[in-house]
Amino acid sequence: MTVNxxxxxxxxxxxxxxxxxxxxxxxxxxxxxxxxxxxxxxxNKDTFGEYSYYHFLQAADIYKSKIV
Known part of the structure; x- marks a missing residue:
């Protein structure tokens, strides 16, 4: 995927x-x-900025709670 x-x-x-x-x-x-x-x-968690990394962590937690 291409990312800006x-x-x-x-x-x-x-x-x-x-x-x-x-x-x-x-x-x-x-x-x-x-x-x-x-x-x-x-x-490196800072590659796309703090906001994007935080959303990455949230997304993993949200997805985990849906599949458990």
């Missing part, structure tokens, strides 16, 4: 992205979350 570095990414964006990773890699939510952190954020 100046944009603030939403929780919905990250939920969709996590679902996509889980579907294509047939992995767990935790594995998808780790994959996103390493590949999307390049191992």
């Amino acid at each position: 570095n100046g944009g603030k990414l939403s929780k919905e964006y990250f939920i969709s992205y996590l679902k996509l990773i889980m579907a294509t890699k047939t992995c767990s939510l935790e594995e998808a979350r780790e994959y996103m952190f390493e590949h999307f954020f390049k191992g």
Whole structure:
């Protein structure tokens, strides 16, 4: 997915992205979350700003509560 570095990414964006990773890699939510952190954020929570990283964490928590 192409991302505008100046944009603030939403929780919905990250939920969709996590679902996509889980579907294509047939992995767990935790594995998808780790994959996103390493590949999307390049191992640095500040890559897309504090707002986007916070929404990434919220999205993972929201998605987890829906599948548990």
